[in-house]
Amino acid sequence: MKWMDGHCDVLYKLWKYPEGGLDFYGKGHGLDVTYPAARRAGVGMQVFAIFVPEDVPRSQAWQVALEQVDRFYEEVVRKGGLQPVRTPEELNTLTRENRMGGLLSLEGADALQGSLRHLRILSRLGVRQVGLTWNYANEAADGIEEERGGGLTRFGRELVREMQRLRMVLDVSHLSVRGFWDVMEENLPVIASHSNARAICSHRRNLMDDQIRALVDRKGLIGITFVPKFVHDDPDAATVDDLLKHIEHICSLGGEERIAFGSDFDGIEQKIPGLEHIGKLSLLGEELLKRYPEHLVKRWTWTNWYEFYAGQL
Structure with missing residues (x-):
């Protein structure tokens, strides 16, 4: 089974723990997503978020974002066999050459510091997707x-309009209603x-039915996530079966063709x-095939x- 994971926080961890011995190409000590485990599970592409936490002063947010971009190219791309994906042509090489790809996404416009120039710079550095917010307010939205x-x-x-001009994808996870x-x-x-x-798990981070229908009508995608508190109202009780209930519900709203996965690995404890880690995706695949x-x-x-990225990059 071939996989694409729509969200992980590997770059945040590599930035936060520079002396922690973390190695994307190693055996996974401290990282949920590593190249060897991902390849064993059949992962063909991973979306890497650039996340600037709220405890970073706004004056330093842009610098931190650039440091995480550098981590991507130095510690994820240059050290091994991962192909950065910035264009449809680079996406096509993944299947043609059986390589694993990585796409950069900005999680929260805080890093832009209210500057469209910063957005354009990130676009030229290979960032193809932006989530306007994390959980709180910034210059762009709540x-x-x-x-x-x-x-x-x-x-x-x-x-948003500059993103449209630059052919960037907009991510609404974390955004206010x-x-x-x-x-x-x-x-x-x-x-x-x-x-x-949200009909399955009431956490406000989840999507209401009318939002799901709107994304379906727009031919957007919904990345089912593995965060226990977004899967079950009692996070300690969350199981794979509970995760599948979200899939079933989205299917019932006409979203059968709009489902994908966005693990949030390395962003959750x-x-x-x-x-527990990216290597377990193959087991999830087995459960899906049973149903x-x-x-x-x-x-x-x-x-x-x-297909979504092939049509949008």
């Missing part, structure tokens, strides 16, 4: 944990890289039993992401 629940700011709308609907008024490709269904036709499972694990 995140889902911001109590006032505001939508896009003036800068946020300018940012009002911000989500503001984004849906714009004309650019939209995904939720790591979000589940607690794990679902049986999904769904093979052609659907292959779409969810690889083809949906692949």
Whole structure:
């Protein structure tokens, strides 16, 4: 089974623990996603988030984002066999040469410091996707944990339109509900890289049914995520079976063709039993095949992401 994972925080860990002995090409000490484990599980592409945590002063956010981009090219690309994916041609080489690819995504516009110039620089450095917020407010919009629940700011709308010009993908995971609907008024490709269904698990980070339908109508993708508190209202009780309930619910809303996966590995401490690291994806594939036709499972694990990026990069 071939896989594409729509979200991980490897770069954040490599930046945060520079002396921690973390090695993307090693045996996985301290990393949930490593090259050897990913390849054993059949991973053909991984989306790598650039995440600047909220405890970083805003004045340093841009520098931290650039440091994580450098980690990607120095410690993930240059050290081994991973192919950076920035264009449809580079995406095509993954299947033609049986290589693993990596796509850069910015998680939170905080790093841009209110500058479209910074967005353009990141685009030229290979960042092809942007989530406007993490959980809280920034210059572009409110995140889902911001109590006032505001939508896009003036800068946020300018940012979205510049992303459209640059052919970048917009990720609505973490965005406020009002911000989500503001984004849906714009004309650019939209995904939720790591979000589940709120009807199954009531955490506010999950998508409501009308949001899921809107993404389906827009031909966006929903990356089912492995974060236990987004899978089950009692995170300690979350199982793979509970994860599959989110898939079933999205299918019931017409989303059968819009499902993908976004693990959030290396961004979470607690794990679902049986999904502790990227190497366990093959076991999830076996569970999916017990319940769904093979052609659907292959779409969810690889083809949906692949076709989406092939049409948008």
